[in-house]
Amino acid sequence: MSYAIKIEGLGKRYLLSHQQKARYHSLRDTITERAQHAAQAVRRLMGGMGSDTDPAREEFWALKDFDLQIEQGERLAIVGRNGAGKSTLLKLLSRVTEPTCGRARLRGRMASLLEVGTGFHPELTGRENIYxxxxxxxxxxxxxxxxxxxxxxxxxxxxxxxxxxxxxSSGMYTRLAFSVAAHLETDILIIDEVLAVGDAAFQRKCLGKMDDVGREGRTLLFVSHNMAAVETLCNRAVLLAGGRLVDVGETRRIVEAYSETWRKAVDLNDRHDRSGTGRARIESIVMEADSGEQTFRIASMESVSFIVTVSMTAEAVGKKVDLILIVCDGRDNRIIPLYTEWAQSDLEVSGELHRFRCRVPGGLPLVSDTYWLTAAVLIGGVNADKLDRALEFEVVPSQSFADGLVLNPAFGQVLVENIWE
Known part of the structure; x- marks a missing residue:
């Protein structure tokens, strides 16, 4: 099979300017600085004589030494954390910006949707902007x-x-821009985070249209933080970190590798944004699967446990202790509370260090997404320690419910078994 895109040594470098400490500048200072900058430029042109180091400027490689071949008809996902270089790569492929080094060869006609309303003129009507x-x-x-x-x-x-x-509205902008790009009979379609804007019905239509594009044998490059959509739409994935290609391969394996880049256990000892009396201190929180293995990725409705290690002061010994764990979504909406008092669990402080386990036998009935855990410890009914976003974890699709479907969080986030007749 011949390639659709061949990338060789592609890189993009930016020069970042750092503002120096503000001070009063006289006319003489300004003239002297300009003369020094001119002299440095002349020395560089004359063969690199003199130092090129400028404390006010820093080299930053948004993408470096990138090599990849994408076959025709392939549906490729590009995943990575914010700042990994995903959008830079797409802009280079779309010819929005020029590379600093390397090259990318594309075969066939390409359409890209990188930002809301790209290529639209605000004064023109929707009809005129389509043309x-x-x-x-x-x-x-x-x-x-x-x-x-x-x-x-x-x-x-x-x-x-x-x-x-x-x-x-931004949603109308996106719908129209995506529609034009998706209906163009291109050989290559590049989509960057189109699912981040728009209502639930639009997002579902987007997923369906992109699936059609792949089935028609056209090449699709898809960037998204929605891992369920990535796994459903794409047959191969690329992992970026720090502007470099980390791994490439089968989608599920790359999604797992991507999860490893952010699902490291947080060292709560470095957190200084706590609130409470200080009679207790949350030392660590880990999530365990039924197998006892520590994890940061759990299937929806799969049994899970949270283990919370808490240190107590001498003043807390003998008093009633309550723990609250609240599962929150990425927008900090509180979804599921796990509260000792609501579970009628009577716990008492008997020493300086305690390890509490909260087991959820039925699992978390949530759609695929990234979630946070907020934790609090109450001693004698008074908040002793509270931490927002104490643990980040991912919920993935369940094999026993809606298997193979992309459950969009825009429709809702809590799942319940339902039978239609």
Missing amino acids: LNGAILGMGRPEIDRKFDEIVAFADVEKFLDTPVKRY
Whole structure:
């Protein structure tokens, strides 16, 4: 099979400017500094004489030494933490920015959706922007005419078609931009975090359309933090970290490797944002699967335990202790409370160090997403120690419920078994 994209030694370097400590500048200081900068530039041009080190400027490689071959018809996910270089890679492939070194060869026509409203003119109407954006992406007018009704129907903006897009919401912008890009008959489609904007119905349509693109044999490059969507849509994945290619391979394995980059146990001793009387201190929180193995990735509705280690002061000995664990989503919405008092568990402080286990036999009935755990210890009914975002973990799809489906958090986050007849 011939390649669709071949990347060799691709890199992008930026020079970061750092503001020096503010001080009063006279005209003489300004002239002297300008003369020094000019002299340094001349020395560099003359063959690198003199130091090129400038304390006010720093080299930053957003992407470096990147090599990859993407086959035609492949559906490739690009995953990594914020700042890993994902968007930089897509901008280089889309010719939005020039590389500092290396090259990327693309075979076939390409369409990309990197940001909301890219290629749109705010003063033009939705109708006019369809033609403008389509032309920018390489569509001829006859092709746009042929696809026009499909584009409008998919974007669901028919009522506002002759309204300037500057009056559109971000969701309407995204729907229209995605619709134009997705309906262009390209060989390569590049999508960057399109699922982050828009309502639930739109996100579902996006997933369906991208799945269609892959089934048609076209090449898809997809960047998303929604790992369930990544595993459903893509047959191969790339892991980026610090601007470098870390790993490439089968999607599920790469998703697991990606999880390892952020699911390290947090050292709570470094946290100074605690609140409470100080009679107790949360030392650590770990999550365990039924096998007893420590994990940061659990399937929905799969039995799980949280182990909380707490140190107590002498004043707390003999008093009633309560623990609260609250599962929160990425927007800090409180979803599931795990509270000793609600579970009618009577616990008492008998020493300086305690290890508490909270077992959830039925598991967490949550859709696939990343979640946080907020923890608090109460001594005698008074908050002794509280930590927000004390543990980060991931919930993945359950094999016993909605197997193989992407359960979008926009529809809701709590799962209950339901039977329709």
